[in-house]
Structure formats: C-alpha cells, structure tokens
Amino acid sequence: MSANISKSIKSQAKPGRTIAILALILIAFSTLAFIQNDKVKLGLDLRGGTSVTLQPRVAKGGSVSSAAIAQAVAIIRQRVNSLGVAESQVTAQGTGNNQQIVISVPGDTGTRIVDLVGQTAELRFRQVYAVGAGSAKTTATSTTSTSTVVVPKPGTKATPTPTPTKAAVLTPTFPTGVTAALNDQFGALDCTKAKNRQGGNVDDANAPLVACNRDGTGKYILGPAEVVGTDVSTASASLDQQGGNGWMVLLNFNGSGTSKFGKVTSRVTKLASPQNQLAVVLDGLVYTSPQINQAITGGNAQITGNFTQTQASDLANVLKYGALPLAFDRGNVQQVSPTLGSNQLHDGLLAGLIGLILVILYSIFYYRGLGVVSVGSLTIAGGITYLLFILLGKWIGFSLSLAGIAGAIVSIGITADSFIVYFERLRDEVRDGRSLRTAVDTGWTRAKRTIIVADSVSLIASALLYFFAVGDVRGFAFTLGLTTFVDLFVVFFFTKPLVSLLSRLHFYSSGHRLSGFSTKSLGVVTGKDVA
Amino acid sequence: MSRLSGMGGRLYRGDKSFNIIGNRRRFYALSGIVILVAAISLSVQGLHLGIEFKGGSQFTFTAANATVAQGQKAVTDSGVTSETIVQKIGSSKIQITTKSLTNAENDAVENAIVKDFNVTIGNINVLSIGPSWGKDITHKAIQALVGFLLVVMLYLALAFEPKMAQAAIIAVLHDVFITVGIYALVGFDVTPATVIGFLTILGYSLYDTVVVFDKVRENTRSITSTGKYTYSQAANLAVNQTLVRSFNTSLIALLPVASILFVGAGLLGAGTLKDLSLALFIGLATGTYSSIFIATPILATLREREPAMKALAKRVAARGGSVEGAPVVIKGDAEISNIVTSTHSKENRERGPRNQPKRRSRR
Numbered sequence: 001m002s003a004n005i006s007k008s009i010k011s012q013a014k015p016g017r018t019i020a021i022l023a024l025i026l027i028a029f030s031t032l033a034f035i036q037n038d039k040v041k042l043g044l045d046l047r048g049g050t051s052v053t054l055q056p057r058v059a060k061g062g063s064v065s066s067a068a069i070a071q072a073v074a075i076i077r078q079r080v081n082s083l084g085v086a087e088s089q090v091t092a093q094g095t096g097n098n099q100q101i102v103i104s105v106p107g108d109t110g111t112r113i114v115d116l117v118g119q120t121a122e123l124r125f126r127q128v129y130a131v132g133a134g135s136a137k138t139t140a141t142s143t144t145s146t147s148t149v150v151v152p153k154p155g156t157k158a159t160p161t162p163t164p165t166k167a168a169v170l171t172p173t174f175p176t177g178v179t180a181a182l183n184d185q186f187g188a189l190d191c192t193k194a195k196n197r198q199g200g201n202v203d204d205a206n207a208p209l210v211a212c213n214r215d216g217t218g219k220y221i222l223g224p225a226e227v228v229g230t231d232v233s234t235a236s237a238s239l240d241q242q243g244g245n246g247w248m249v250l251l252n253f254n255g256s257g258t259s260k261f262g263k264v265t266s267r268v269t270k271l272a273s274p275q276n277q278l279a280v281v282l283d284g285l286v287y288t289s290p291q292i293n294q295a296i297t298g299g300n301a302q303i304t305g306n307f308t309q310t311q312a313s314d315l316a317n318v319l320k321y322g323a324l325p326l327a328f329d330r331g332n333v334q335q336v337s338p339t340l341g342s343n344q345l346h347d348g349l350l351a352g353l354i355g356l357i358l359v360i361l362y363s364i365f366y367y368r369g370l371g372v373v374s375v376g377s378l379t380i381a382g383g384i385t386y387l388l389f390i391l392l393g394k395w396i397g398f399s400l401s402l403a404g405i406a407g408a409i410v411s412i413g414i415t416a417d418s419f420i421v422y423f424e425r426l427r428d429e430v431r432d433g434r435s436l437r438t439a440v441d442t443g444w445t446r447a448k449r450t451i452i453v454a455d456s457v458s459l460i461a462s463a464l465l466y467f468f469a470v471g472d473v474r475g476f477a478f479t480l481g482l483t484t485f486v487d488l489f490v491v492f493f494f495t496k497p498l499v500s501l502l503s504r505l506h507f508y509s510s511g512h513r514l515s516g517f518s519t520k521s522l523g524v525v526t527g528k529d530v531a
Numbered sequence: 532m533s534r535l536s537g538m539g540g541r542l543y544r545g546d547k548s549f550n551i552i553g554n555r556r557r558f559y560a561l562s563g564i565v566i567l568v569a570a571i572s573l574s575v576q577g578l579h580l581g582i583e584f585k586g587g588s589q590f591t592f593t594a595a596n597a598t599v600a601q602g603q604k605a606v607t608d609s610g611v612t613s614e615t616i617v618q619k620i621g622s623s624k625i626q627i628t629t630k631s632l633t634n635a636e637n638d639a640v641e642n643a644i645v646k647d648f649n650v651t652i653g654n655i656n657v658l659s660i661g662p663s664w665g666k667d668i669t670h671k672a673i674q675a676l677v678g679f680l681l682v683v684m685l686y687l688a689l690a691f692e693p694k695m696a697q698a699a700i701i702a703v704l705h706d707v708f709i710t711v712g713i714y715a716l717v718g719f720d721v722t723p724a725t726v727i728g729f730l731t732i733l734g735y736s737l738y739d740t741v742v743v744f745d746k747v748r749e750n751t752r753s754i755t756s757t758g759k760y761t762y763s764q765a766a767n768l769a770v771n772q773t774l775v776r777s778f779n780t781s782l783i784a785l786l787p788v789a790s791i792l793f794v795g796a797g798l799l800g801a802g803t804l805k806d807l808s809l810a811l812f813i814g815l816a817t818g819t820y821s822s823i824f825i826a827t828p829i830l831a832t833l834r835e836r837e838p839a840m841k842a843l844a845k846r847v848a849a850r851g852g853s854v855e856g857a858p859v860v861i862k863g864d865a866e867i868s869n870i871v872t873s874t875h876s877k878e879n880r881e882r883g884p885r886n887q888p889k890r891r892s893r894r
Binding site: 045055333336338339348362363403409424431453455457460464 | 745
C-alpha cells in the first residue's frame with residue numbers, strides 16, 4: 001500500500017509551483033489594473049443616474065431584425081451623446097423579438113433623457129439657403145463645405161463627364177429662401193449650447209428650417225424637404241479605391257427618389273455656394289451638407305469628404321434607415337439620485353463584508369487549521385473577482401450593479417461550499433484510515449468531480465438567466481457566473497495545492513488538535529472507543 | 532464543536548444514522564401539506580406584485596418630517612388621482628406609487644413634490660414601468676424557468692442517471708412552489724429582485740441535491756453485486772454521510788444572505804437587497820430541506836420500482852435485513868468499513884485485506 005502512495009504523490013503536479021504560477025498571474029493582472037489606474041465601473045443604481053429600457057413594438061406575427069435594433073441603437077446613441085454627459089451608454093440586450101435597448105445616463109439628468117430617446121424622426125434632404133458659424137449673432141454668410149456629392153465614376157479612371165440637364169433653371173419656390181423672420185431666428189440660434197442640439201422631431205417637412213449641425217460648429221437656414229428618407233433605397237460605406245479620398249458613402253435612390261433627387265441636384269448645382277449644398281437632416285440636426293457638383297439623375301450618388309470608416313458607415317446608416325427603424329414603447333424608466341446610489345453601494349459592500357467575516361469565522365471555528373485554507377482561498381477568490389470587475393469594466397464595459405453585488409455575495413456561499421466538499425472528503429478519507437498525505441489526493445479525485453458537476457449546474461443557471469433576462473437580472477447572472485468560474489479556478493489552482501503543501505507539515509499530518517484532523521474532531525474510532 | 536465534528540465521523544461510518552429514506556412517507560406528507568397550504572393561499576390571496584409587474588410609477592425621496600398626508604396632497608395637486616399609494620419608508624423617506632403615467636403627468640408629480648417638499652428634482656428617485664413591461668418580464672422569467680429545468684434535467688441525466696434528474700427536478704419544483712406559496716401567504720412584495728432570488732434558489736437547490744446524489748451514486752454503484760443493502764439503505768447512508776456537509780454548506784450560504792437581509796431590511800428599509808435576500812433566505816432553507824428529505828427519498832422510490840432493485844431488496848430481506856428502507860443494520864466495526872470501501876473506485880478497492888469485500892452471504 002505504501003508503495004502505491006509514494007507513486008501517486010510523485011505523479012501529482014508540484015503544488016508549490018502551481019501556487020507560484022498563480023501568484024505571478026495575479027501580480028501581472030494587479031499591475032495591469034494598477035498601471036491603468038482603473039476602478040470598478042459602477043452601475044447607475046450605485047452612482048445615480050437615469051436608465052431607460054425601450055421595447056420595440058412588434059406587430060402580431062412580425063419580427064425584429066438585429067440590423068434594425070443596431071440602427072436604432074446608433075440613432076439613439078447620437079441623441080444621447082448630444083446631451084454631452086460622459087459615459088452615457090446605449091446598448092441592445094436580448095435576442096430575437098425580445099430585444100431591448102437600454103439607455104443609461106449617469107448623474108442628474110432628470111426626465112430630459114426620457115423625452116429625448118425613442119422618438120421617431122424622419123430623414124430629410126433640404127437645400128441649404130445660408131450657413132453660419134455655430135455661435136449666436138452670426139450673419140448668414142458663405143462657408144466652405146467639407147463634402148461633395150458627385151455622380152459615381154463609371155469607369156476605372158475616366159473623369160466623369162457632367163451631364164447637366166438641358167432644361168431651363170428651375171426657379172425655386174423661395175428665390176433666396178431666406179425671409180426676415182428666418183434670418184432673425186438664425187441670428188438668435190446658438191449652436192454651441194448643447195440644449196439647442198438635442199434634435200427631436202421638430203422639423204416641418206414643408207417649411208424652411210433653421211438648424212444646427214451635430215457638433216455645434218455650424219448653423220443653417222434650410223429650404224423645405226425635397227427628398228425624404230423613404231426615397232433612399234440603399235446606402236453603404238465604401239473605400240474610394242480610385243480617388244484616394246478615403247471613405248465615402250454610396251447612395252442609391254428608388255424610383256421616385258431618383259427623379260426628386262435629380263430635380264433638386266439639377267437646380268442647386270447651378271447656384272452659388274452655399275446654396276449649391278444639400279443638407280442631410282435627421283432629427284432636426286444637420287448631419288452633413290455636401291456641395292452638389294453636378295446634377296445627379298441616375299439615382300446613384302456618392303458622398304465624399306475626409307470621412308473615417310466610422311463616420312462613413314454612421315452616415316450610411318443614417319441615410320439607409322433615416323429615422324428609428326422601429327417604434328418603441330418605454331418599458332422601464334429608473335432614476336436614481338446620486339445620494340441613494342452611494343448609500344446602496346455602501347450598504348451592499350457592508351453586507352458583503354459582514355457575510356464574508358461570518359463565513360470566515362465559521363470556517364475557522366469548525367475546520368480549525370483547515371480554516372486557514374478557506375480564508376486564503378476566499379481572499380484569493382475575492383481578489384480575482386475584484387480584478388476581473390475592473391478589467392471587464394475596461395474590456396467589455398461591465399458595470400457593477402446592486403444586483404451584481406448581491407450575486408457576488410451569494411457566491412461566497414458557493415465558493416465556500418467547494419472547500420467544504422473537499423474538506424469533508426478529506427476527513428472521510430482520513431476516517432477510513434488513510435494518512436493525510438494520501439488522503440489529500442484520493443479525496444481530491446472524488447471531491448473534484450462533485451465540485452465540477454455542482455459548479456456546472458450553477459454555470460448553466462447563470463448562463464440561462466443571462467440570456468433570457470434583462471436589466472438587473474442579467475447583472476446578477478453575470479456576476480454569479482463569473483464568480484463560479486473564479487471558484488473553479490481557485491479550487492484547482494490554489495485550494496488543492498495549498499492543502500497538498502500543508503499536509504506535509506507536521507502540524508497537520510500529526511493530527512494536531514487544532515489542525516482540523518485530530519482524531520477527536522474527526523470522530524475516528526480508536527481501539528478504546530469501541531464499546 | 533468537537534461533538535459536532537465527531538458526529539460527522541459517526542454519521543460517516545453509520546454508527547449514527549437518521550432513517551430518512553425509511554420515513555419518506557412522513558416527509559412526503561409534510562411537504563404535501565405545506566404545498567396544499569401554498570396552493571390555497573396562492574389561489575385565494577395571490578401574489579402581491581410590485582409595480583414592475585403591473586406597470587406604474589414610483590417616486591421615492593427623502594424629506595425630514597414629511598407625512599403621508601403631505602404626500603397625498605402633492606399627488607392630488609398634480610392632478611393624478613386614481614390608484615395612488617403613499618407610504619413612509621424608514622424615518623425620512625416618502626414613497627409615492629401611482630398607476631402608469633404619461634410623460635406630462637410624470638413631470639407634474641415631480642414638480643408637485645419639488646414644490647411641497649423642498650427637494651430638487653435630481654433627488655427624487657423615479658421608477659416608471661410601462662404597462663406591457665411586466666407581462667414581458669413575467670413571460671421571460673417563465674421561459675428562463677422552463678429552459679433551465681430542461682437543460683439541467685438533460686445535464687443531470689447525462690452526468691448522473693435519468694431518475695436522478697427526475698428526482699432533482701421534482702425537488703426543485705417543490706422548493707419554488709413552497710417559496711412562492713410563502714410569499715402569497717405572508718403577502719411580501721414580489722419584485723424583479725424577488726424573481727432573481729427565486730431563480731437563484733433553483734440553481735442552489737440543485738447544487739445541493741447534486742452533491743448528495745453524487746454520494747448516492749457512489750454508494751449504490753456496486754450494491755447489486757455485494758447484495759448487502761437495498762437501494763434505499765445505501766441511499767440513506769449517503770444522505771447521512773453528506774449530512775454534515777449539507778449542514779455546513781447551508782449555514783455558510785445562509786450567513787451572507789442573512790447579512791444582506793439584515794443590512795437590506797434593517798438599514799435601507801426596502802429595495803433590491805431586501806427583496807433578493809428574503810427570497811434567498813426562504814428558498815435556501817427549503818432547498819436544503821428538499822435535497823435531504825425530498826430529492827433522495829423520491830430517487831429511492833423511483834429506483835426501488837426497478838425489477839433489479841426489487842430483486843435486490845428480496846435478497847437483502849432473505850438475509851434478514853428489512854426491505855422498507857430501514858436504517859442500515861450495524862453489526863460491528865468490520866462490516867461498517869465494508870460499506871465504505873465498496874463505494875471506492877476499483878483501484879482502491881483491491882488494496883488491503885480490510886478493504887476486500889466479505890462474501891459471507893450467498894450471491
């Protein structure tokens with residue numbers, strides 16, 4: 001029997017080395033977090049803020065496409081960003097027809113955000129009458145435009161031959177477009193103020209419009225809408241292979257769009273700047289106002305400018321979907337004041353601390369010397385979880401909510417249970433008359449399987465919760481799943497090696513009365529105990 | 532303490548044994564009564580659903596010396612009259628709950644609060660739930676529950692055996708039903724946090740059951756070849772052997788939950804933490820109970836119906852044992868070690884004279 005034991009111990013990986021590797025990994029991660037000076041990202045319920053969940057209104061038998069949701073997210077994000085609150089988030093959650101859009105804006109924004117999101121708005125092309133710098137009291141003078149619309153080049157290198165319509169110049173309904181009233185309105189508008197750039201469905205398609213561009217650097221007097229979102233059939237971002245102008249947007253109109261767009265481009269291209277510009281207006285904000293270099297009658301156009309890939313695809317998306325592609329219902333609005341948020345954080349952490357201390361006290365009380373192992377393991381598990389919170393916040397935008405804290409607290413129990421399963425196995429093996437050094441490995445083989453099976457159930461539970469649920473429940477499921485992984489990791493790479501190391505100490509192997517392996521505490525039947 | 536630990540040793544060897552499987556009808560009856568009460572209170576009283584399920588708006592703010600009557604006045608001033616509830620939470624918090632409000636009504640209530648209580652808009656905590664939201668999350672919770680049960684059943688059937696999966700699921704349903712019943716009976720508010728709690732209980736109760744079943748599987752692996760104990764007896768030994776673990780685990784799981792409950796209810800007054808921990812507290816208690824007193828007995832009931840197990844029971848009875856899941860009859864120390872070793876994996880079983888199965892009985 002003893003020959004077998006020494007063999008089984010030799011075949012085990014060196015526990016000291018495992019712990020050393022773990023320590024190195026931990027140090028590396030801590031350094032990473034320390035260098036980046038990161039903190040755990042907190043959810044809105046812990047630091048105050050407003051969160052709105054929008055549900056798409058689905059017609060009976062209808063479905064919600066992921067593309068439409070992604071587009072809605074992009075448009076809402078634009079609207080939310082116009083508030084200028086740092087770290088605002090707009091995300092899609094769920095799958096299939098159960099997708100929601102969750103908007104969270106930290107801090108004290110009140111109901112403004114609620115009014116802002118979820119409105120449907122229309123994309124419109126309007127002729128530019130006058131342009132000015134963003135600040136108030138700018139006169140309606142000319143400005144340079146940053147992008148141009150041309151007919152796509154048909155050949156490889158051929159310079160496009162302009163084919164202006166031979167028809168007489170169409171007289172615009174408003175010759176200069178600008179009335180005195182519009183000019184006053186234009187002068188008073190200060191686009192540098194964020195509240196003037198909130199957008200919203202404010203523009204009347206048949207009337208001229210005074211509007212800001214999205215970043216507040218310019219303002220416009222615009223003519224009535226001549227082409228609308230539904231006239232666009234497709235739009236896509238593309239890299240300009242020949243022109244070397246970087247990214248551009250290819251635009252394709254449907255039947256009525258082609259004729260309307262042809263008409264307006266034919267007209268404006270003959271005008272002087274800035275009236276030869278056509279503004280793309282969404283939500284009452286000017287996205288871009290390309291200059292029309294020539295009449296575009298073929299139904300295809302490309303917008304060039306010094307776009308980055310992101311800018312080009314954003315613009316393409318705006319053109320493609322125009323307005324929110326779906327109608328939304330406000331499902332859930334939650335406003336938490338920063339005071340309540342910090343109270344909840346404080347109380348959540350307090351609850352976690354009390355829970356942890358109680359668990360540590362109990363395991364020392366019951367397992368004596370082995371308590372050292374469970375305290376060490378819980379500390380390591382806690383440390384890893386904390387680091388993961390920080391790093392995941394950085395990597396995938398994970399933010400810790402109150403429900404998440406609750407998930408982590410609950411997982412203290414699950415983590416501790418892994419040790420208990422192992423310790424009880426260990427003690428059973430010793431009760432069977434094995435030496436501690438043997439028991440450490442034979443007990444582990446069996447405890448390992450129980451721990452894996454039990455943790456798998458916990459993982460399945462959290463994965464399903466995560467995929468089916470929304471909001472708070474997801475936060476809870478995520479931390480629960482994460483901490484279960486951490487538990488598995490710690491049990492394999494810390495708890496087991498540590499017990500192996502400790503079992504070599506005389507204190508434990510001799511069954512000292514405080515070691516947790518004394519014959520008395522194990523209830524081992526020695527000869528004289530048998531009646 | 533050492534008495535408790537010593538108890539672990541005695542339970543492990545079978546010196547001391549609680550006849551849990553043998554008395555299963557009592558536990559079935561007990562649970563049956565509790566489930567009956569739960570069913571009656573569910574159908575008569577129903578659950579007290581929070582606004583998250585019904586739709587509505589809730590305004591919470593801190594105002595010293597504010598009274599409920601002042602709150603009522605503020606709501607009436609704002610023009611919202613129907614279905615309002617004003618509550619005082621803790622010493623200085625007022626909570627106003629209304630039906631589902633439009634944006635304008637919402638603003639009116641906020642303005643009235645600002646005017647009457649001298650708080651800033653930013654200090655009012657608002658929760659507003661659309662009417663269809665509740666239906667939706669209820670629907671999703673049920674989806675999650677069904678999906679969860681199916682996946683876990685499949686997993687357990689593969690990892691253990693199909694009958695263990697059945698028994699585990701029955702035990703889980705038992706827990707959820709009893710917990711929900713208690714909520715109906717006492718009239719606690721059901722919020723999404725409560726639902727999170729319920730769902731966690733599913734996971735936890737299963738986790739607990741899995742650990743016990745793992746031991747049952749180990750103990751029953753070679754019972755037909757040794758022919759010494761019936762399935763019920765071997766299962767009963769497993770329950771007893773894991774009793775200390777179950778006790779420790781449940782206690783350790785309850786400690787943090789109790790601390791959330793204490794902090795959540797005691798210091799915060801109400802909210803996510805309290806709702807969650809209350810559900811967990813009740814659920815963990817039933818979960819621990821069911822994995823010992825319901826899951827394993829049901830498993831034994833299911834397995835004893837198998838012809839092989841019936842035959843085994845007959846053989847054991849012929850040897851003088853009791854068929855009806857009686858406690859393992861302990862005759863001496865030598866035999867005890869036999870039960871234990873028969874559960875060990877093969878390479879261990881072969882070792883040592885003391886570990887060799889004693890074939891005193893006819894096969």
